[in-house]
Amino acid sequence: MKEIVGLSLIISLIFVGCDKSKPNAENTEKITVNNEATFQLDSINVKDSLKVDQNLTVVFESKILVFPTLKNKTLLDSIYAPKQIQLSDYSKANLAEASNKKKSEYYEEQKSSLKDYKPEFAQSWFTHSDMKMFSKDNNFLTVQYTGDGYTGGAHGYYYENYKVFDLKTNKTMQLADLITDPGAAIWQKILMDNFIQNDGDKGQVDMLLVDQIPLNSNFYFDKEHLYFLYNQYEITAYAAGPVLIKIPLADIKLLLTDDFIKRQSL
Numbered sequence: 001m002k003e004i005v006g007l008s009l010i011i012s013l014i015f016v017g018c019d020k021s022k023p024n025a026e027n028t029e030k031i032t033v034n035n036e037a038t039f040q041l042d043s044i045n046v047k048d049s050l051k052v053d054q055n056l057t058v059v060f061e062s063k064i065l066v067f068p069t070l071k072n073k074t075l076l077d078s079i080y081a082p083k084q085i086q087l088s089d090y091s092k093a094n095l096a097e098a099s100n101k102k103k104s105e106y107y108e109e110q111k112s113s114l115k116d117y118k119p120e121f122a123q124s125w126f127t128h129s130d131m132k133m134f135s136k137d138n139n140f141l142t143v144q145y146t147g148d149g150y151t152g153g154a155h156g157y158y159y160e161n162y163k164v165f166d167l168k169t170n171k172t173m174q175l176a177d178l179i180t181d182p183g184a185a186i187w188q189k190i191l192m193d194n195f196i197q198n199d200g201d202k203g204q205v206d207m208l209l210v211d212q213i214p215l216n217s218n219f220y221f222d223k224e225h226l227y228f229l230y231n232q233y234e235i236t237a238y239a240a241g242p243v244l245i246k247i248p249l250a251d252i253k254l255l256l257t258d259d260f261i262k263r264q265s266l
Contacts, residue, residue: 041133042066042092046099050107055119058110059126060103065133066092072170082145082161083131125151134220139167142220159231160242162220175215178260188212194247207240223264224249
């Protein structure tokens with residue numbers, strides 16, 4: 001993205017043991033972006049491990065962003081929905097409590113799984129989830145949600161998702177806010193052409209599993225491009241990894257909404 005906003009000094013809650021967690025001292029930095037109103041960003045990081053069986057250790061790690069200056073409840077509900085967190089008040093303390101609860105639930109889930117399967121040799125299972133402010137420009141806030149984990153089997157899992165929030169309207173951006181007809185057949189050609197063009201020597205084209213690439217809701221944009229992210233197995237084999245398709249806005253201007261063109265000064 002053209003305008004990448006550095007995170008403020010991160011406020012971490014490092015959990016060394018299940019019952020010995022203490023927050024570090026607070027230090028929240030105020031950030032001003034593109035002459036917009038003062039914007040504050042903070043975060044909570046929870047990391048812990050537990051030996052649940054003689055041969056199994058499970059590790060939990062989660063990072064959650066905190067937005068002290070965002071007050072709209074509907075907007076905050078949308079921001080934290082991908083983390084499966086819904087609160088009446090998204091304060092740092094409440095978000096820390098929610099993250100601790102998820103840690104406990106993860107431990108209990110893994111303990112329960114041992115009823116059906118016990119590892120024959122020592123191994124570690126884990127779940128990691130991250131939340132980053134990908135960009136903030138023109139009052140559009142883009143948040144990246146990533147995660148990975150392993151609970152036995154041939155390989156682990158990974159996901160990478162994006163959501164764009166309009167801080168002027170306190171709404172989540174939908175495809176219909178950007179393009180006039182998301183159902184138009186021309187998008188299949190646009191996506192396929194740009195997928196092939198973007199591939200270079202990555203070899204993802206060779207692992208394509210579909211004849212046509214559909215639009216999805218995992219998108220973000222900057223001043224010059226519209227990006228669509230497809231996770232593993234969505235359109236390609238697991239080995240291909242996530243696929244990012246970059247489309248120049250100049251090439252699709254006739255398909256964009258008037259409001260989006262005006263907002264982005266295209």
